[in-house]
Amino acid sequence: MTGPSRREFLVGGGLLAAAGGAAAALVHAGALPGRERAARALGLCGEMPTPPAVATGPVREHSLRTGGEPVRTVIGWPPGAKPGEPLPVTVLLHGGGGDARTPFDVYAIQNYLADAVAEGTPPFAVASVDRWFEGRVVMDVLLPFLAERGLRTGRVGLLGWSMGGAGALRLAAEHRGAPVAVVVATSPAIDDASARRFARELTGIPVWAGCGGHDSFAGPTEELIVSLRDAGGQVEGGIHPGCHDAVFRRKMLPRQLAFLGPRLK
Structure with a gap:
């Protein structure tokens, strides 16, 4: 069995990207079930902020x-x-x-x-x-x-x-x-x-x-x-x-x- 052609690969990748974009839009709209799990998978939860670099109290x-x-x-x-x-x-x-x-x-x-x-x-x-x-x-x-x-x-x-x-x-x-x-x-x-x-x-x-x-x-x-x-x-x-x-x-x-x-x- 031969693998996908370059054109098929690019088209498939484009469809996946479009699907990912559509999923992200649905997550943003709150319309996708399990939205937090989906948001995490799509990298929409953000990065952990670094705490302020200051001297702290006791x-x-x-x-x-x-x-x-x-x-x-x-x-x-x-x-x-x-x-x-x-x-x-x-x-x-x-x-x-x-x-x-x-x-x-x-x-x-x-x-x-x-x-x-x-x-x-x-x-x-x-x-x-x-x-x-x-x-x-x-x-x-x-x-x-x-x-x-x-x-x-x-x-x-x-x-x-x-x-x-x-x-x-x-x-x-x-x-x-x-x-x-x-x-x-x-x-x-x-x-x-x-x-x-x-x-x-x-x-x-x-x-x-x-x-x-x-x-x-x-x-x-x-x-x-x-x-x-x-x-x-x-x-x-x-x-x-x-x-x-x-x-x-x-x-x-x-x-x-x-x-x-x-x-x-």
Whole structure:
């Protein structure tokens, strides 16, 4: 059996390229099933951004106990601040499969925080905790511990990714104003019904909500944003190019930290 002629090869290659272009167009339009998997295969999710090359502040790891079990927390301060300084704080809620180290080891939040403060964002600390979703770990265990370390916990921020984004919205709805003053939800794992419910419950505090356009949670996130605006809520964010991954989450950090800082003063 002979192989394809040069003309057949070129025509076939052109058809494949055209098919790839059509698939990319369908992915962009959200019309292709499994759009995130297709977007990743087509290289549409983007490249991992390099964290800002800046000196970071102190990062300390501690062990707490909840229900008799040890739980780890990690606290990061901006450059120039010292552990014990009475700064406001944002609590970081990891996604499924993550832990208290994820915001620091995967998203390099200490670098982005240092850069944001250098650019003029009012300084604040960040703190994460393992298994934040178990019981009332954030409110009954983490916040009292942070207060003992000198951080201001009367007005806190929440920043969550994926499952943690949904958790941040839920905690903000339950504790809006006191102590939750502002919430950021990145690619929150929500559906349309919960998006509309959160919109009704969160009109009283500033919300930043955003998602990658190729993310399966883009639709509910857009529903949340639109519903909040319709209800007169304070909301920023939007649907941006990207997928449900650390690439998108790192890209969003500069605008999210700039949103949080002034609202924690």
